[in-house]
Amino acid sequence: MRTKKFITTPIYYVNAKPHIGHAYTTIACDTWARFERLKGNDVFFLTGTDEHGDKIVKAAAAEGKTPAAYCDVISREFRDAWKKLGLTPDDFIRTTEERHRVVVQAILQKIFDAGDIYAGEYTGNYCFGCERYLTDKELNEKGECATHLKKPEVISEKNYFFRMQKYLPQWKEALLKNPSQISPEGYFNEVLGTIDELIKNGEDLSISRPKTRLTWGIELPFDKNYVTYVWFDALINYVTAIGYGTPNFEPWWAEAHHMIAKDILKPHGVYWPTMLMAAKIPVFKRLVVHGYWLGFANQKMSKSLGNAKDPLDLADKLGNDALRFFLMREMNFGSDARFSEEIMMNRLNANLANDLGNLVQRTLSMLKKYDCGPNPSAPPHSSRGAIDAALKTLRGDYLRYFENFEFHNAIESVFVVIRLLNKVVDDFKPWALAKENMPECAALLNTLAQAIAAVLLYLRPVLPEKSAEFLTLLKVESAQEFPESLEEVTLAAQKLETWPIFFQRLESAE
Ligand SMILES: [Zn+2]
Incomplete structure (x- = not known):
């Protein structure tokens, strides 16, 4: 309603x-x-x-x-x-x-x-x-x-x-x-x-x-x-x-x-x-x-963060989405949170460069290398049952956390699915399948591309710019705003040419 x-x-x-x-x-x-x-x-x-x-x-x-x-x-x-x-x-x-x-x-x-x-x-x-x-x-x-x-x-x-x-x-x-x-x-x-x-x-x-x-x-x-x-x-x-x-x-x-x-x-x-x-x-x-952010005012930022003194400086250096992601994920809503350059780098590198960035990068690279999609007529991969089950759980958790203003938990619930997808890549090894069983490789990579689209749909409130960019790149259509199965997510057929790095890893100044 x-x-x-x-x-x-x-x-x-x-x-x-x-x-x-x-x-x-x-x-x-x-x-x-x-x-x-x-x-x-x-x-x-x-x-x-x-x-x-x-x-x-x-x-x-x-x-x-x-x-x-x-x-x-x-x-x-x-x-x-x-x-x-x-x-x-x-x-x-x-x-x-x-x-x-x-x-x-x-x-x-x-x-x-x-x-x-x-x-x-x-x-x-x-x-x-x-x-x-x-x-x-x-x-x-x-x-x-x-x-x-x-x-x-x-x-x-x-x-x-x-x-x-x-x-x-x-x-x-x-x-x-x-x-x-x-x-x-x-x-x-x-x-x-x-x-x-x-x-x-x-x-x-x-x-x-x-x-x-x-x-x-x-x-x-x-x-x-x-x-x-x-x-x-x-x-x-x-x-x-x-x-x-x-x-x-x-x-x-x-x-x-x-x-x-x-x-x-x-x-x-x-x-x-x-x-x-x-x-x-x-x-x-x-x-x-x-609550409050502790430690921001007297924080000395290194050159890698452009000696940032205020949120606008940080956004200039990191991008709006990364600043936003850090603030919303790091603070347990209601409690105070501590800010330091190290805490921020660790958070952004772990979640955006490693978990999500890596998943996007390797999936898209292999789709291109093996020339197999996105292709909406590829058959579903055997991992799909587990992914659908995770999405169904995600939808329930995510909506409930948002209703309770637990932004940090809502975001974390999406990362539970992202980590599952990385595990699917590691377990099924599409690079090995490409040599032995190309149809399964294509099914797997297309299922993963759909699943990436699904998690990006959930990340729109917290990563509005990045998710829009990649959802457009993947030509995503979804029957639901927050899908609970891959059936609700369709990617138009295309050959991927280039795409930006999802999130550039932050290197410490030392
Ligand atoms: Zn006075």
């Missing part, structure tokens, strides 16, 4: 250029979006940039730019990066857009009218150097601003608050009835703990800043002396983009899936659902959370 999937990355804050963390989330969403599209679902894949706030005002001033001009530049860098990496978002939202202002103000007004936004006294640690309140995380062990090495002043002022406390118990109850709404499981538990903690301390959510301190934001519709601060601006992007207030909205929102890194679990897992409840919008369908 054809369904809708609304898939979102967080919107990225434009105080820095795209880094590996941004790239990972966006690539993971792209992999997921491609998988859903291949399954025949209607996908709306959203990403964008978060552009308001005092940090942006500061960053712009440091470059002698207006905040608007500064945001245009950095936001463009994000869009260009995703384009360069071959990613396929359906929309890119900026929180400085008019379509967003309208929705933010409509939702603020609705919640204010219902009595769930009120004026109160906000007390916090204010750093006059930073010109803003600091969070506890921004203080050093002496309780000073980590940037200015000065103790912030405790100041109080009038601000507006969202009555979050009113909705926390309801949200907890709903979540306990539907634990898979937040996954992997560890993050569901973390959210429950956070809800309990917030209920205990009894605090509501501060949602505004006076214009005397900050003008770079969306004005509160009920008090023009204030702008809304952070979450009522940023999180609402998810409903703006699919047309909140129009008939377009509900069908997409009913299938809303957010992906985030664990650092923004609290706002997405606690603030956002309570905001939605207050706005009388159903809570998102699912929130999926991944």
Whole structure:
């Protein structure tokens, strides 16, 4: 059945250029979006940039730019990066857009009218150097601003608050009835703990800043002396983009899936659902959370990787597919993963150069050398029963792993079949058969070529460029997007001339 999937990355804050963390989330969403599209679902894949706030005002001033001009530049860098990496978002939202202002103000007004936004006294640690309140995380062990090495002043002022406390118990109850709404499981538990903690301390959510301190934001519709601060601006992007207030909205929102890194679990897992409840919008369908890449920032890349400093440098050196494959295969979704040049080389050489690259290279070379195909009328080889059984298992595993966001396991399940195919080559030795039994040699090589096509069909979400290239080369037609037997895969008759190397082995610099 054809369904809708609304898939979102967080919107990225434009105080820095795209880094590996941004790239990972966006690539993971792209992999997921491609998988859903291949399954025949209607996908709306959203990403964008978060552009308001005092940090942006500061960053712009440091470059002698207006905040608007500064945001245009950095936001463009994000869009260009995703384009360069071959990613396929359906929309890119900026929180400085008019379509967003309208929705933010409509939702603020609705919640204010219902009595769930009120004026109160906000007390916090204010750093006059930073010109803003600091969070506890921004203080050093002496309780000073980590940037200015000065103790912030405790100041109080009038601000507006969202009555979050009113909705926390309801949200907890709903979540306990539907634990898979937040996954992997560890993050569901973390959210429950956070809800309990917030209920205990009894605090509501501060949602505004006076214009005397900050003008770079969306004005509160009920008090023009204030702008809304952070979450009522940023999180609402998810409903703006699919047309909140129009008939377009509900069908997409009913299938809303957010992906985030664990650092923004609290706002997405606690603030956002309570905001939605207050706005009388159903809570998102699912929130999926991944860990961090450790060791990338202080990694010194050797010359062989072009002294890469960011994901774009790496993609330049390796190709988009190889970077993407590494990130999606190496990280166990939900946990942290370690990056080093060695880990990456080992992974890519083992999987793409050895397992898959070698299988493709030797099969195609022998098809050409023995001049026997691809030929769709070649009879099936005796290994076909085992290959079909493996494909049937693969289909079940692969779909289930994708549904659970176990990208690493989904990819590994394809490599189980690839390793079986290499074993078939080693066991039946087509180079020996070519001398003794040419009909069996032809049957074997054609069966293998079909099987290569089958695994490439499965690898499309994670190796979109390479799989398209070789599926086109092999003139593949398939009755199923993810075939469970070779019967569903046909290769047109042709004589292969040349083909590119599937993946060039990476050599260490030493
Ligand atoms: Zn400071």
